[in-house]
Amino acid sequence: MQILDGIGAAIFGVLSVLMVADLTKGTGRFNITQGMLNTAIGIGAGLSNVKA
16 A cells, blocks of 8 residues: 555656646746645645544
């Protein structure tokens, strides 16, 4: 099960970076967008533990 979780996390990690790169191409806002995405993921992970 952990292998599948690792594969899923790797795919999500690569695809999220590629998506942000495409959305912010030429704007110079890659780092701020990536930071906002990672912050939202962290808040979601924290809240899911609180709710569980």
